[in-house]
Amino acid sequence: MKVLIVDDELNIREGLKKMITAFCPYVSEIGDTYGVQSGLEAIKKEQPDLVLLDVELEDGTGMDLLSSLDVIDFQLVFITAHNKYAIDAFKFSAIEFLLKPIDTDNLMHALDKAKKQIGNENLAEQLQILKQSLNAIRANDKKIVLKDINSIYFVKVSDIVRCESDGQYTQFHLSDSQKILISKSLKEYEKLLEPYGFIRPHHSHLINRHKIVRFDKTNGGTLLMETNCRIPVSHRKRAHILQVLDNQQ
Template identity: 35%
Template sequence: MYTTILVDDELHCTESLAMLLKKNHPELTILGKFNESKMALEFIKANQVDLIFLDIEMPGLNGFELLSEVEDLNFDVVFVTAYDQYAIKAFTYSAISYLLKPVDEEDLQDTIVRWKEKKNKTLALNQLHMMHDLLTNTNRLKTKVALPTSDGLEFIEIKSIMRCESESNYTRLYCLDKSKHLICRTLKEVERVLQESGFVRVHHSHLINPQYIKKFVRNDGGYIIMDDGEQISVSRTKKDRLFELFNHVERL
């Protein structure tokens, strides 16, 4: 069993989220629902909580300001936000859990399953700082991505990632140096972050960095061979996007 609180200045948001949690996640005991961030802060300082569902934009204290007032971050956080899709990428870069408003029942289920699988169920301060920095500097060129590990974060160059492969609710990243990284993120979430760096989804299970395509073969429905020798099928619905990329490559 775990304990949680819900913090959002909009009453209908805390009520609807509470309803979904009570319906599908009895393992999460809701200790409180707060529509005023200062009242939530007082409760957090006086009580032990495992997980906080926290809105970012709130009057009084916003989500970041609230967390900065807590001396010991001995809990984890799922940010519930109405941020636009571009800014949302900051969450995945910093390996922090989030839910988009209005909260979807399936997304909530996936988020809680991944959270329960995490070994370290506390919010790392460096994660929080990184996300805040990314959200306030969304036009800055991103060259690295943070991967969640059992003891913190590992930062790797985006250009070093050759391809990504779905493994249920996880994704495995394959890099140029032949290292592999299994992260607790769906391929859809990884795609949200890496698509602005040119990565392309060629199959429901595969996201690739086009600069490492070695060969395209039309036989057997079409497949590509990557620089590491991996053979990846190309979905029929993804071929048009792939051919668009090929049109920008000089041909002899």
């Protein structure tokens, strides 16, 4: 089995190579590199069976690297020093991970399991679930700055229930029923908030999909939000919204 280590800490790479050499005799080759671009080049050149991939790299993230690949035809184990919530995201997606500082027994267990999973056709779906979970974690911590005529607001993204278009203005509706009117178009905020789980079911509405309570399919379709407001779903967006909600289950 060919293994590639992608981590921006030299001591981690060297330590992993020593442990793998000592305790994993079925590993025939071990390569290593430090970043997104060098990792992409190494994957293309070495065609590893398994990649040990750090979450945070010198020139981006492990997810950036994976997103740049057309096909992921290797098994994957993440390396992370992240907090409990990120670890829960890995567990939820059932993707193997190693927590720094790396324990020998944990490494052996992860590699042995990965060896058995080579050729796993569910990895792409698992990565999608992981990405959604990590985005949700970032949304819980992320704040957005909103400025109106009189004030500057620092709002947690997870507190935004929905945004409504009002001409060239956007009305923000928050979990505590507060409303903030901002002199920017809804389209600008759609691009900004989409990575954090926001979807646009109608040309006048951008909503936080994590705040949806129910989808009523009658009369074209409406979404009931946590604040008891109802958001229409346009005919053109209906299929996409149904797909998003199905994937959220």
